[in-house]
Each structure stands twice: as C-alpha cells, then as structure tokens.
Amino acid sequence: MKLRSSCSTREETSFPNLVPATTAFADENSPMSKALRNPLILDVVFAKLTTSELKMARLVCREWGDAGAGLLGKRALLDVNKLFRCDGPRLYQATPVHDQLTRGLRILDKFDPSVPTKRTDDVIAKVFTELNVSQVTREIEFHVSRKKFVAAFLHGLRTLKSTKIQQISIFVTSRNANVDKGRSQVLQKLPVQRNLTSIKFQIPLRMLYGTSGIHAFQPLLQTLIDSAPTLTSLDVTASFCPSLKGCTNLQILKFLLVNCHHVACPDFNLATVTSMLHPMKDSLIKLDFGYADAHENYIYYPVTTQGRNLDVPVVTNLTSLIINAPSRYLIFDFFDEEHLPKLKTLCFKNHYLGRTSLSTHLNLWKRHRGVQSFALKTRSYCQTEDKFGEQIVKLFPSVKKLELKLNSCHNCIKKLMESFQLWDLDEIKLVLEGENFAAGVVEVLRSFVIFKGIKAVHFEDAIINQVDFYNNIDDIILYSRGFKNVEISGVVVQEMVDVFRPIFEASGAPVNFKGGVFVIIRN
Numbered sequence: 001m002k003l004r005s006s007c008s009t010r011e012e013t014s015f016p017n018l019v020p021a022t023t024a025f026a027d028e029n030s031p032m033s034k035a036l037r038n039p040l041i042l043d044v045v046f047a048k049l050t051t052s053e054l055k056m057a058r059l060v061c062r063e064w065g066d067a068g069a070g071l072l073g074k075r076a077l078l079d080v081n082k083l084f085r086c087d088g089p090r091l092y093q094a095t096p097v098h099d100q101l102t103r104g105l106r107i108l109d110k111f112d113p114s115v116p117t118k119r120t121d122d123v124i125a126k127v128f129t130e131l132n133v134s135q136v137t138r139e140i141e142f143h144v145s146r147k148k149f150v151a152a153f154l155h156g157l158r159t160l161k162s163t164k165i166q167q168i169s170i171f172v173t174s175r176n177a178n179v180d181k182g183r184s185q186v187l188q189k190l191p192v193q194r195n196l197t198s199i200k201f202q203i204p205l206r207m208l209y210g211t212s213g214i215h216a217f218q219p220l221l222q223t224l225i226d227s228a229p230t231l232t233s234l235d236v237t238a239s240f241c242p243s244l245k246g247c248t249n250l251q252i253l254k255f256l257l258v259n260c261h262h263v264a265c266p267d268f269n270l271a272t273v274t275s276m277l278h279p280m281k282d283s284l285i286k287l288d289f290g291y292a293d294a295h296e297n298y299i300y301y302p303v304t305t306q307g308r309n310l311d312v313p314v315v316t317n318l319t320s321l322i323i324n325a326p327s328r329y330l331i332f333d334f335f336d337e338e339h340l341p342k343l344k345t346l347c348f349k350n351h352y353l354g355r356t357s358l359s360t361h362l363n364l365w366k367r368h369r370g371v372q373s374f375a376l377k378t379r380s381y382c383q384t385e386d387k388f389g390e391q392i393v394k395l396f397p398s399v400k401k402l403e404l405k406l407n408s409c410h411n412c413i414k415k416l417m418e419s420f421q422l423w424d425l426d427e428i429k430l431v432l433e434g435e436n437f438a439a440g441v442v443e444v445l446r447s448f449v450i451f452k453g454i455k456a457v458h459f460e461d462a463i464i465n466q467v468d469f470y471n472n473i474d475d476i477i478l479y480s481r482g483f484k485n486v487e488i489s490g491v492v493v494q495e496m497v498d499v500f501r502p503i504f505e506a507s508g509a510p511v512n513f514k515g516g517v518f519v520i521i522r523n
Contacts, residue, residue: 077106077141080131084123086114091122093130102131103138107153109145109173121152128156139167145174150220154187161191168224169200172217187219190227198233199224203258215239215265239265241272250280256290256324274310274331281313290324307331307364312339320345327357336366343370346396349377349405362391371396375403379433389419399423405431408440408459417447427454435462435516438472445479445486455483462490462516469500469517477509490516 078101085094094112107127111120127133133156142153157163201221222242225231233252236242239260244250257273259265268291277284307330319342323329326348333339346368348358358378374396393399402425406413413432420428428451435441441459448455480486492515504511 077104077139078102079106079108080127081108081111081123084115084126084130085112086116086119091115091119091126093126097131099132099136102133102136104141105131105133105137105139106141106143108143109149121146121148124149124152125156128160133165134160134163137163137165139169140165141169141171143171143173144217144220145172147216150187150217154190154220154223157190157193158188163193164195165193166195167198167200168196170202170217170220170224172201172203187223190223192229193224193227194230196224196228197230199228199231200235202235202237203239218242241269241276244276244279247279249283251283252286253280253284254286254288254290256288256292258291259293268328270307270329270331271310273329274312274334277315278311278313282316284315284318286320287315287318288322288324289329290322291328292325310334314339314341317342319343322347322349323361325350326361330361330364332364335364335368337368337370340368341370343368345373345375346371347375347377347403349375358388359391362388362395365395367394368396369398372398373401373403374399375405377403377405377431379407389416393419393422397423400426402428404429406433408432408435413444414447417450421450425451425453429456429458431458431460433460435459436464438464438468438476441488442472442475442479445476445483449479449482456485456487457483458485458487458489459516460487460489462488464490464517465520466496466499466517467520473500473503476511477504477507480509480511483510485510485512487512487514488516489514491518493517493519495519 078097080102083093083095083097084091086092105127107124111123115123131137144150144153199221201224203217218238218240221236221238225234225242225244226246229246230249231247232249234244234247234250235252235254237256237258239258241255241257253276255273255276257268259268273289277287310331310333312331312334318340321340321343337343348361358376374392376392400423402420402423404416413430428448430444430448432444435444441462441464444457444459448457476486486509488511496517496519497513497515500517501513504513
C-alpha cells in the first residue's frame with residue numbers, strides 16, 4: 001500500500017523531515033488506513049521496532065510522528081545541545097521537537113560551532129526555558145566539565161521550581177586541575193524535588209588520580225541529594241562521603257570511594273563511611289561498598305583500630321551486600337545476624353583480593369544462617385593449603401547459590417569444590433581466568449561431578465595450544481555433560497573456531513566455544 005502524509009503545513013513545521021503533505025494515505029477512509037493511524041495499533045507495532053526503525057517510522061505522517069514520539073522519548077535520550085545555535089548576539093532553538101521527545105534529555109559539554117565559548121552556559125539555561133522540562137522530562141543526563149555549567153544547570157532547575165524529573169545522572173568529564181582554582185563552590189539550595197528518586201554521580205577512574213580538578217564538581221552532588229527527600233537510589237563514585245541525613249527512604253546505595261592522591265582529597269575514614277548508613281537503616285535493601293586506589297598493586301590492610309568502637313546501626317531490611325575491597329571495610333561487631341537480620345545475598349570482590357585479606361575479613365563475621373547466595377570474585381591466586389572454603393561454609397551454612405570468579409588453578413579449585421560440597425547447592429557458577437592447559441579444563445569439569453544442581457563454568461581468557469586442546473577434547477565433552485553451560489573464550493583465532501566449534505555442536509555437549517586456542521606455527 002502506498003503511504004502519504006496527512007500532516008498540515010503547520011504540523012510539517014513541527015516535523016521538518018516528514019514527507020510532503022501532497023502524498024497522503026491513498027484512501028484515508030479505508031479500514032487499512034484507519035488501522036494504520038490508530039494509536040492503540042501503532043503502540044503495539046512500534047514497540048517491535050528498533051530505535052533507528054522507530055525514528056524512520058516517525059517521518060511517515062503526523063499520526064506516526066505523534067505515536068512514535070512518546071515511545072522514542074522513553075527509549076532514548078535527546079541530545080539537546082545540538083538544538084541551539086547562535087546568529088550574532090541571538091541564541092535560539094534551531095530545531096523544534098515534539099514535547100514527548102523531551103522525556104529524557106542529555107546535556108553535553110559540546111556545543112554547536114556557532115555558539116561562542118562565552119555563551120555555552122546560556123545554552124544550558126535555554127534547555128530549561130525553551131523545552132517543556134517541568135512537565136514532560138523524567139530523566140536528565142548531564143555531562144559537565146566546567147564550573148559555569150554547574151551554575152547554569154542548577155539555575156535552570158531552580159527557575160522551574162517543582163518538576164516531574166525522576167532521575168538525574170551526572171558525569172564529570174574534566175580532569176583539569178585548573179578548574180578547581182579559587183574558592184570552592186558554595187551552591188544555593190534547590191527547591192524540593194519530590195519526584196527525584198534516583199541520582200547517579202560518576203567520575204571516570206582515569207580522571208580521579210593525581211588531580212584536584214574533580215573536587216570542583218562534588219558540591220553539585222550534595223546539592224542534588226539535599227533537594228530529594230524521596231530519594232530511593234543513589235550511585236556515587238567520588239572522593240568524599242556525601243551527607244545522607246535526609247535520605248530516610250533510600251533503598252539502593254552504591255558507593256565507591258576513590259583516593260585521588262591529592263592534598264585536597266580526604267583520607268579514607270571508616271567511621272564517616274559507616275555513618276552514612278544511619279538515616280536509611282530501616283529502608284536500605286541493597287548496599288554496595290567499594291574503595292579504589294590507583295597506587296596500590298594489591299589491597300590488603302592489617303586490622304587496625306579504625307574499625308573498632310564504631311556506631312554501627314541495625315540495618316533491618318538489607319537483603320543484598322557487596323563489598324569491593326573487603327579489607328578496607330574491617331568493621332567490628334557489624335557482620336552478623338543481629339545487625340543484618342534479613343541478609344540473603346553476599347558478595348566479596350576485588351581484583352587483588354589476597355587470601356590473607358579475605359581470611360582477615362571473614363574473621364570479623366559471625367555465623368549467618370540467612371545468607372542463601374554467596375559470591376567471591378577476585379583475580380588473585382589461591383593456594384592448595386587455603387582454608388577459606390571451609391571457613392565460608394561454616395559461616396554461611398544455608399547457601400544454595402554459589403558464584404566464583406578466580407584465576408585458574410585446577411588443584412585449588414578441586415579443593416574448594418570439596419569444601420563446598422557440604423552445602424546442598426541448587427546452583428553454582430564458576431569463572432576461571434587464564435587457563436593454559438586443556439588438562440586443567442578437564443580437571444575442573446571433573447571436580448563438579450559431585451554437584452547435582454545447575455552448573456555453569458566459563459573458562460575466560462584461556463590460552464591453550466591446539467594440539468593440547470585436541471588431545472583432550474573427548475574428555476572435555478564427556479565431563480561437560482551434566483552442565484547447563486560450559487563456555488571457553490579467549491583470543492579468537494577464526495581457524496580454531498572453525499575447527500573446534502562444529503565438533504562440540506555435533507557432540508550435543510553444552511560447550512559454547514568462542515576462542516582461547518592458538519595455532520602452533522611450525523617452521
């Protein structure tokens with residue numbers, strides 16, 4: 001059927017890329033044409049389209065443009081900087097947009113070439129005055145590199161007073177130390193944002209080390225937190241601990257404290273970190289505590305007095321706890337059933353989590369019968385004499401789901417599996433990095449025979465020579481039979497993929513072979 005637009009001249013102005021009005025639907029009164037303009041049908045059809053297909057569909061006619069705008073506004077953020085241009089002293093919105101497309105906005109620190117540097121902050125202010133932000137916008141993603149952009153952003157929110165914005169994400173994009181020269185910013189309070197329930201504040205780790213520039217933007221985070229009494233989700237990467245006094249409804253807290261090694265960066269203070277828990281002690285459900293330091297090859301700290309005699313709350317409804325760099329969070333008299341009565345999911349992770357620091361942290365835990373899911377993720381090597389597997393089983397006797405990510409050491413894995421068989425596991429997933437021998441793959445698979453639940457193994461970043469792998473492929477197929485999935489990946493040599501993948505597929509074994517086997521080059 002031939003389609004044409006039913007847009008009027010005024011409506012074509014709102015959608016400048018639509019096809020000409022002279023090419024309307026061949027017969028607007030036919031059942032087919034009416035169906036293709038029915039919003040209920042369009043909602044169902046458009047939901048099946050990709051974002052790029054949806055953008056193209058909106059160009060067909062007014063009805064399709066209107067119906068697609070709402071769905072596109074929910075799916076994608078609108079890059080608003082490109083909407084504004086300068087003509088001499090005049091700053092104007094060059095491209096009109098459908099209101100529904102402003103549901104999600106992305107404000108970047110890059111502007112149209114026609115906008116001089118001295119007017120860039122005016123563009124940010126224009127976003128709030130020219131677009132229907134107060135009524136339609138639900139999400140804003142703000143990329144900031146200069147102090148004046150912070151001032152313009154907050155001024156825009158302040159002029160709107162109340163909004164329907166539910167989520168604000170801040171991405172700091174500058175590591176220029178000069179941005180922090182002069183007095184630190186004292187930002188004026190915002191009107192209460194009662195609909196703002198989610199805040200994300202991210203500083204890329206590569207920008208955090210050795211510069212004070214990022215400290216210029218941290219007051220923006222505190223200003224937003226203070227304006228959001230109904231905040232339920234907070235995701236922060238920063239070099240300071242924000243005050244969460246008013247966050248009595250917070251359910252999800254992800255906090256990564258990064259030491260940027262500058263004189264302006266405060267030292268890690270465990271008392272300050274744990275004090276953040278008090279306001280949301282009855283609302284918090286998920287907690288992710290982390291610490292990062294660029295100048296440490298591993299993260300291990302002996303037990304100090306810093307974690308003693310802290311005022312730790314009873315977090316009554318916490319069900320999920322992730323501790324990144326456990327040795328930094330050596331909190332005494334906290335890791336037990338009394339202070340975490342509803343804890344069900346527990347995860348320890350850090351790239352360089354040595355067995356000494358893990359045991360030190362585990363020694364602070366008391367037996368917790370509520371933990372049903374346990375995960376350990378590290379790139380450190382375990383040793384056959386390690387006892388932490390037995391220690392974990394004793395501390396958390398009710399675990400039904402286990403997830404491990406370790407460096408490859410098949411003898412160590414075998415010992416760990418023997419320890420964990422004391423659990424009656426329903427599900428176990430293992431990720432092993434850097435396996436060099438096919439016999440190691442076989443040995444690991446063999447060690448899982450004792451488990452009857454759902455089993456999955458991923459041999460990640462494997463590097464095994466082709467002859468070794470071929471000689472052991474029958475055993476790999478044999479011992480993978482009881483698994484839900486066995487994945488082998490690493491450097492992709494297409495020749496090896498073409499050889500080995502068909503063998504696994506023909507065997508019916510649940511082996512997903514993606515790479516990790518290299519070609520032996522003979523002279």
